[in-house]
Amino acid sequence: MRVERPLLNALRNPSRVIAVALALAIVVGTALLALPVASADGQRAGWVTALFTATSAVCVTGLVVVDTATYWSWFGELVILLLIQAGGLGIMTLATLVVMLLSRRVGLRVRSVVQTETKAVTAADIRRVVRRVVLFSLSVEAVVAALLTLRFALGHGQALPQALYSGVFHSVSAFNNAGFGLHPDSLVRYVEDPWVSLTIAGAVIVGGLGFPVWFELARTWRRPRQWSVLTRITVYTTAVLLVTGTVFMVVAENSNPDTLGGVDREHRLVAAFVAAVMPRTAGFNNLDIAALRPETLFMTDIFMFIGGGSAGTAGGVKVTTFGLLAYVIWAETRGERDVHVGTRRVPTANQRQALTVALLSVGIVVLATLTMSALTTQGFDVILFETVSAFATVGLSTGITASLPVPAQLVLVALMFIGRIGPLTVASAMALRERPRLYQLPEERTIVG
Amino acid sequence: MRVERPLLNALRNPSRVIAVALALAIVVGTALLALPVASADGQRAGWVTALFTATSAVCVTGLVVVDTATYWSWFGELVILLLIQAGGLGIMTLATLVVMLLSRRVGLRVRSVVQTETKAVTAADIRRVVRRVVLFSLSVEAVVAALLTLRFALGHGQALPQALYSGVFHSVSAFNNAGFGLHPDSLVRYVEDPWVSLTIAGAVIVGGLGFPVWFELARTWRRPRQWSVLTRITVYTTAVLLVTGTVFMVVAENSNPDTLGGVDREHRLVAAFVAAVMPRTAGFNNLDIAALRPETLFMTDIFMFIGGGSAGTAGGVKVTTFGLLAYVIWAETRGERDVHVGTRRVPTANQRQALTVALLSVGIVVLATLTMSALTTQGFDVILFETVSAFATVGLSTGITASLPVPAQLVLVALMFIGRIGPLTVASAMALRERPRLYQLPEERTIVG
Ligand SMILES: [K+]
Ligand SMILES: [K+]
Numbered sequence: 062m063r064v065e066r067p068l069l070n071a072l073r074n075p076s077r078v079i080a081v082a083l084a085l086a087i088v089v090g091t092a093l094l095a096l097p098v099a100s101a102d103g104q105r106a107g108w109v110t111a112l113f114t115a116t117s118a119v120c121v122t123g124l125v126v127v128d129t130a131t132y133w134s135w136f137g138e139l140v141i142l143l144l145i146q147a148g149g150l151g152i153m154t155l156a157t158l159v160v161m162l163l164s165r166r167v168g169l170r171v172r173s174v175v176q177t178e179t180k181a182v183t184a185a186d187i188r189r190v191v192r193r194v195v196l197f198s199l200s201v202e203a204v205v206a207a208l209l210t211l212r213f214a215l216g217h218g219q220a221l222p223q224a225l226y227s228g229v230f231h232s233v234s235a236f237n238n239a240g241f242g243l244h245p246d247s248l249v250r251y252v253e254d255p256w257v258s259l260t261i262a263g264a265v266i267v268g269g270l271g272f273p274v275w276f277e278l279a280r281t282w283r284r285p286r287q288w289s290v291l292t293r294i295t296v297y298t299t300a301v302l303l304v305t306g307t308v309f310m311v312v313a314e315n316s317n318p319d320t321l322g323g324v325d326r327e328h329r330l331v332a333a334f335v336a337a338v339m340p341r342t343a344g345f346n347n348l349d350i351a352a353l354r355p356e357t358l359f360m361t362d363i364f365m366f367i368g369g370g371s372a373g374t375a376g377g378v379k380v381t382t383f384g385l386l387a388y389v390i391w392a393e394t395r396g397e398r399d400v401h402v403g404t405r406r407v408p409t410a411n412q413r414q415a416l417t418v419a420l421l422s423v424g425i426v427v428l429a430t431l432t433m434s435a436l437t438t439q440g441f442d443v444i445l446f447e448t449v450s451a452f453a454t455v456g457l458s459t460g461i462t463a464s465l466p467v468p469a470q471l472v473l474v475a476l477m478f479i480g481r482i483g484p485l486t487v488a489s490a491m492a493l494r495e496r497p498r499l500y501q502l503p504e505e506r507t508i509v510g
Numbered sequence: 511m512r513v514e515r516p517l518l519n520a521l522r523n524p525s526r527v528i529a530v531a532l533a534l535a536i537v538v539g540t541a542l543l544a545l546p547v548a549s550a551d552g553q554r555a556g557w558v559t560a561l562f563t564a565t566s567a568v569c570v571t572g573l574v575v576v577d578t579a580t581y582w583s584w585f586g587e588l589v590i591l592l593l594i595q596a597g598g599l600g601i602m603t604l605a606t607l608v609v610m611l612l613s614r615r616v617g618l619r620v621r622s623v624v625q626t627e628t629k630a631v632t633a634a635d636i637r638r639v640v641r642r643v644v645l646f647s648l649s650v651e652a653v654v655a656a657l658l659t660l661r662f663a664l665g666h667g668q669a670l671p672q673a674l675y676s677g678v679f680h681s682v683s684a685f686n687n688a689g690f691g692l693h694p695d696s697l698v699r700y701v702e703d704p705w706v707s708l709t710i711a712g713a714v715i716v717g718g719l720g721f722p723v724w725f726e727l728a729r730t731w732r733r734p735r736q737w738s739v740l741t742r743i744t745v746y747t748t749a750v751l752l753v754t755g756t757v758f759m760v761v762a763e764n765s766n767p768d769t770l771g772g773v774d775r776e777h778r779l780v781a782a783f784v785a786a787v788m789p790r791t792a793g794f795n796n797l798d799i800a801a802l803r804p805e806t807l808f809m810t811d812i813f814m815f816i817g818g819g820s821a822g823t824a825g826g827v828k829v830t831t832f833g834l835l836a837y838v839i840w841a842e843t844r845g846e847r848d849v850h851v852g853t854r855r856v857p858t859a860n861q862r863q864a865l866t867v868a869l870l871s872v873g874i875v876v877l878a879t880l881t882m883s884a885l886t887t888q889g890f891d892v893i894l895f896e897t898v899s900a901f902a903t904v905g906l907s908t909g910i911t912a913s914l915p916v917p918a919q920l921v922l923v924a925l926m927f928i929g930r931i932g933p934l935t936v937a938s939a940m941a942l943r944e945r946p947r948l949y950q951l952p953e954e955r956t957i958v959g
Pocket of ligand 2 (some may be wrong): 569570572687689711791792793903904905
């Protein structure tokens with residue numbers, strides 16, 4: 062691969078670029094949020110509060126230790142909004158560039174995010190990718206903001222400036238899967254307003270699928286047979302997870318008066334669907350998380366861990382990882398030597414990457430849960446929920462975040478950062494580097510199970 | 511492979527043999543335990559109680575809904591003992607035969623459990639394997655029973671017949687990783703008696719490593735460089751897990767007065783070691799499980815899920831599966847194309863089996879935990895502990911088993927059965943069957959993470 066500039070050179074190691082960029086944004090964000098002018102009461106926020114909030118915003122997580130609307134000033138909220146936009150756009154752009162690099166190097170077929178024939182990546186290519194991602198993001202956000210503003214003004218009687226501000230804030234927060242809201246109850250007050258909740262859910266899904274998938278779908282949505290492996294796995298897995306989540310939510314929570322059972326009957330299906338969208342990995346909630354049944358909490362852990370699409374604003378191990386592993390298991394239980402997705406064969410190295418991303422992520426969550434469990438007196442179920450939510454940059458919580466001791470909050474800060482850069486960098490680092498095979502040892506099997 | 515007899519023919523599908531044999535044993539055991547003579551009070555035990563106990567014994571799990579020593583008569587206890595011996599011996603023999611079949615078919619190098627040069631498996635081969643496994647089991651059990659009887663008689667003042675009975679019962683239960691005891695507190699009363707607890711822990715480890723590994727170690731324990739992949743992974747992973755478990759137990763429970771903190775200081779290290787042995791997957795307990803810290807309970811979940819050695823009496827996904835996946839991740843993060851264990855390369859098909867066994871097992875435990883969570887009002891942590899314990903045929907419990915509603919107990923019955931036959935049959939079925947590749951599609955990668 063020919064690389065022409067220092068910037069391009071840096072992209073050889075996208076993991077480092079992403080980690081450094083996000084860390085810088087967090088440092089700047091922490092400094093700004095610690096200014097007296099950022100707090101509503103003009104008192105300087107504590108460093109841990111500023112650090113936690115900045116990390117949560119940059120990593121588009123949405124976990125909070127203070128109520129966003131009441132604690133922060135107008136300036137503070139603007140900082141948060143800009144951090145979300147920078148974090149979301151940054152991750153999406155870099156991830157799309159990684160996809161492009163991979164597609165040149167290792168035969169990843171994604172319909173020409175950049176249409177050139179050569180294997181070289183030029184500065185012009187990068188500019189084109191950045192321009193397209195920015196254009197895509199801002200367009201979707203503008204449409205969503207307009208829809209929300211209309212509804213807030215006309216349906217909820219807000220003054221236009223207030224409706225516009227709330228519309229833009231929720232739009233940016235939703236598209237970037239950040240989950241920061243302007244109400245202490247997140248979106249619970251809109252659970253019976255499909256206009257608001259479905260618009261936000263739509264923005265979440267669009268942002269969470271990822272730019273390369275949308276770019277390909279824009280051209281080939283009528284011809285699914287031509288979809289690349291990336292698009293095929295992302296679309297199918299997302300559909301399956303949304304349907305499963307909605308059905309589970311109805312079955313488990315329909316009789317719970319504190320959640321779905323308390324929603325007007327005609328709005329329940331929409332409410333269940335929206336509740337199934339949010340764990341992957343927007344982090345808004347339209348139902349009271351603390352009141353969910355234990356089985357729903359656990360199922361939500363799983364949905365959060367799986368997360369959304371690669372190269373989008375969602376977190377988690379990603380539907381590509383989960384979906385690919387499902388294809389692998391399907392092939393294995395049928396005794397098939399190869400793993401086929403549509404009309405393509407997925408190489409074994411790719412399967413091994415998915416395995417590694419998934420199992421390392423399990424390891425990190427387990428380690429963090431053990432640590433948090435030792436640091437706090439909270440129950441195991443709410444701790445697991447909190448660590449998964451932080452690692453998968455979801456932002457849902459049973460409400461314990463603010464009352465956790467500082468060391469436990471710092472564990473969450475670390476989890477949000479690792480969870481945001483981890484799976485992508487691990488996967489891209491692995492995909493971009495492959496040692497030549499210098500020698501080959503004789504083969505031998507073992508039995509497993 | 512040449513197969514000569516109907517019996518041998520059946521072995522082509524070992525999964526079916528194992529499932530049918532275990533199911534038959536459970537049916538017979540249930541019928542016997544439901545006889546009035548089996549209960550201490552001469553009243554017929556309920557069918558669910560009889561079924562649960564028989565399944566727990568045959569699947570060498572050790573979960574109980576009634577106290578073994580007080581509820582069952584001498585006849586009932588003898589039935590349980592025989593079911594344990596039959597279940598343990600049956601699984602070990604069949605698993606060893608599977609190893610033998612695999613070693614002939616797919617290049618599994620295990621130092622000649624049956625030493626013949628041909629690829630055919632004869633009836634004589636099978637007789638030889640059965641004889642060796644039985645001889646091995648009974649010898650170890652006899653030594654362990656003798657050691658325990660001595661101690662019970664001399665150190666605990668029991669009359670010789672009582673000491674002998676208790677010695678034999680605990681020996682068989684320990685070697686077969688069954689975890690049935692004769693005291694309501696399992697082994698808590700022996701926590702400061704290293705003679706008893708270390709002898710039982712030793713029997714558990716020997717039985718849990720599996721026959722093929724011992725057979726190979728008997729010849730090559732001085733020359734680790736010659737070990738097969740199976741033996742190497744089993745021994746190393748077991749050592750790592752035992753050390754990790756002991757250290758974790760000391761760190762987490764040393765300050766807990768209801769568990770390790772209540773043990774005499776000079777006996778704590780031994781107690782921690784024994785407590786680390788039991789979750790994998792014997793199921794005796796020398797500390798009060800219900801009093802363990804939440805983080806210890808969760809860590810124990812993980813140790814139980816991993817389990818013991820393949821082709822032994824232990825349950826879980828097995829250390830071979832876990833260890834092999836660790837090797838895979840290690841190779842992947844170093845950017846190595848091949849997975850090397852010692853001086854051998856593990857084929858990708860083998861890696862995929864390990865992945866499938868591990869992830870299907872996770873799926874089953876998740877499904878069962880969700881179901882149990884909906885069926886009961888118990889907390890999530892104790893339910894997860896119970897389902898993992900049943901699936902991995904461990905038998906540890908926080909004490910909720912007896913008070914669970916019948917449907918939840920039946921879920922545990924199903925889990926014990928699936929957990930006992932599942933991973934082995936899945937793995938062997940996959941390894942013995944491989945479809946020829948009729949065509950090959952073009953290759954394409956996706957990105958993950
Ligand atoms: K989020
Ligand atoms: K057991």
